[in-house]
Amino acid sequence: MSKHVPIIEVHFKSLLEHAERMKVMFGGFQWYGSPVAPGLPQSNLLNGEMFYSAGDFLDTLREMQIYCIRHPNDHGLDHALIYVFDGRDERPKFHHYLWKPHMGATMERVDYGQAVPDDFYARHAFEALMSQRKPVKVSTVVNAALKRVRGDMGADGTDDAHRAALRSAVAAFINTNPLVHSQRVDSLKNPHGGYTMVEHLGIYDKEPKWLK
């Protein structure tokens, strides 16, 4: 077991690809203490640990629960984020959970659907990304989002104006949201010398079958 390995969000995609290539399941705990400032829940990383089987996962979490029960007032743990990368099936699966000491023998699935942005174009672009099943070209996301915008607004505005706004919304996701993964593909057929494939890693987060 590798120790003290924080799972860094920018590595999600490469970890997922590694799991897929090696046909294995592995995951990690991130143990967090009380935030150093209010509103920054992930500001105090205590330790990161990897696990390579459901048994290891349950053992580790259970020991932490026992520790928290024994020291209810000063265990020093605020919450844990749990990531699972499962490449044993045809499709790679990415899971993300939250555990807090009071949850005991349960954990919560981190629900990306609730992270819908307020901005009009960003919201439609986000929903288009989340309803994909695999990586697609940015232009495909933009077109899918445009259909949603048309459904919302009717015939208002030109397609070009909406597309430009949606493109910048998708670009903002690529640059700010660690769960949105993009990859540049070179192609001579494309007038810009290539295109960008984009996906939201949350689309792989399905049933917790890895626990069985």
Add this chain to the structure above:
Amino acid sequence: MAEVIELDFAAHEPQLTHEAQAAFDRWRVPLDDLLYGSRKAGDWAWAGELTYRINAVRRMCRKLSQPVSHEHMRIVLDALSETVPTADLDVAKLIATAAERV
């Protein structure tokens, strides 16, 4: 509301006889103190390492005939005690060292 997932901690738990369980509980007392001390001192990485070694008992017991007898547990604990400092453990000193490292 986020979806809640029930965890079955007992699913992979090895079966231990009463004596084996008691031996395990006795064996881990100083380690639990050490866990608490090192986390108090801020060394969560070392605490994680110790937890992994405590869980080595579970991993080894899963491979033995169930329920694990006291005799088997003694062999497991003897084997692990070579990697985990349990005898003559100066917890206060170790915690002080951990505090220095952090």
